[in-house]
Amino acid sequence: MATIREIADCAEVSIATVSKVLNGLPGVSRETQDTVMAAAKRLKYRPNLNARNLKMGMSRTLGIIAEDLTVFNTPGIVDGIGVCCETRNYHYILGNLRFNKRFHHDPGYGKEKTELVMDMMDEMLSKQVDGILYIGCHSHIVAPVSEQKETRFVCAYCFSEDPNIPAVNYDDREAARKVAELLISKGHRKIGIIAGPKDSLHTNKRLLGFQETLYEKDIPYNPHLTRYGDWERDQGFANAPSLLAEGVTAIFTQNDLMALGVIDYCNQNGIEVGKDLDLIGFDDREIASVCRPSLSSVSLPLFEIGHTAADIMLDMIEKDRKPESHEILLGCSIVERESTSP
Template sequence: MATIRELAQYVGVSIATVSKVLNNQTGVSKETELLVLDAAKKLNYRPNLNARHLKTGTSKTLGIIAEDLTVFNTPDIIDGIGVCCESRSFHYILGNLRFDKLFGHESGNADQKNRLVLDMMDQMLSKQVDGIIYIGCHSHALTILSRNESTRFVCAYCYSEDPSIPAVIFDDREAAKKVTNLLLAKGHTKIGVVAGVKDSFHTNNRLFGIQESLYEHSVPYNPHFICYADWTRDQGYQCAAELLERGATAIFAMNDLMAMGVLDYCNQHGIEVGRDVALIGFDNREISSVCRPSLSTVALPLFEIGHTAASILLDMIENKEKTHPSRILLDCAIIERESTGFHSSLHQV
């Protein structure tokens, strides 16, 4: 593998000229540029990124710490980060904490999780990354991250308790409010809710949105129409039995897996979803469009979360004079399908 000096000798130009061509700088004729690029290809030239870092003070590389790559939200967020990095000539290194595989939905194990995060941060920083994007499995507060002069952080799908660290998440509360508005507009006032676990950021924000919508429409809030579950399909099935027995004519499940459990119960008990009861989920998982009836749901701006987080971090690295709020809320979209009684359509919320 050739060095930049060997490239210069091969073409018969100065090292400075080769450097300009390889770094897309001006001041070199088109003919010379083509000669250098052709030589780089023939001699199998690869840039020395460590040397470039020492010279420029930047590695042009981001670190991504994902709580778990297997959780549905993470791949699209990483895709958004990757597209942003590519557009601005940056690379990224990816680390996977495997939290969901190791701990599931458990809220404990804080010390063990913090040790894993710190170990991963050390690995990233040893590779001279210019900044780190931390991707959560779900929206929750991080106590382990802290901003300092040498390390730049941005949170995606979670947030830091340090207000100086930007966080990019989606607007749970507004999305749930719009879902409730939709069901009320269809004439439903007895809206059952298959909620997530009680201590979840998502659960509480979505309940606030539901209550806000009901209040604005002068519909009393009835806690008997709330059934707490653990985000699983089986729990959705159990909650469906309770909510329908209490007289719910519409059900809002706080994720698509629990909505599938509601659909299972209805199908087994001769209840036609979309006619006898309206049903809407959350997350727009792949199964929502292929089940029968197809499931109305809320689509999350996952790609946009990743792209926005990367854009903010790159602005920080490149010292661009831009100010960003400490917490950025992105809009979701309601996708209405057969389960709420209408054909497919898209509504921004």
């Protein structure tokens, strides 16, 4: 690999000038910068980032700990982090805890999960990252990472009990309010709900937002029109017949997979979704646009969550500045498709 001295000889400048150019320091003309960079490229120079980081006292590298890369929300968040890092000239290291594969939908944090998180944090810190971004599988309290005082920490799609650790999430409650407003605006008064598990924060926030809008519109909330599932497709299929027997004219499923189960049941029983029954899901996963009929759904700001979390982290690193609020909630939007009537 080429050395700085070889680049200096090739560009016919001093070693000090090459050092300034390669480190982005001022005091060198644009013409000289171009000459040095052309020489570096010609000689296939690759900087020793570890040596540079030791000298500068920072690595310009973030650690990302994802609870599970296979969960639908994670790629969009990582993409947002990546774009922010690219814009602000940072790198990142990505670690995958594989929680969903290891523990399925278990929301708790037992000893084994906590040890996995701490081991991954130790690995990130050994690589001299300037801060760690933690991406949750769902909205929940993360392991007690506040014990790791030697690094900066930001949560995405989850949160910490430590008020000094910023968290970026989306507003479940407000999103569900929008769903209720949309269905009511279409004339529905008897609306069924297929919710997630009773112990899920997502379930309870979405249910609360929906109930608030019903109250504001003078429509009594009927608990007999709410069913609870486990986020899987078959729960939509299993709960659809009893809700239809109650005479509902619309159904809000708290995720897209359960909505697909409702579509399966309706297709098999001659019920036309979007005409005989309005249906809206949550998450706006890829399948929502290709199923038949296509599914109206709540679109999550996943890219924005990642980008915002990374921005917060880089402001903490470069400006020693934290956001005023412990939790930043971003808004969602509703994408209407064939499953809701015009």
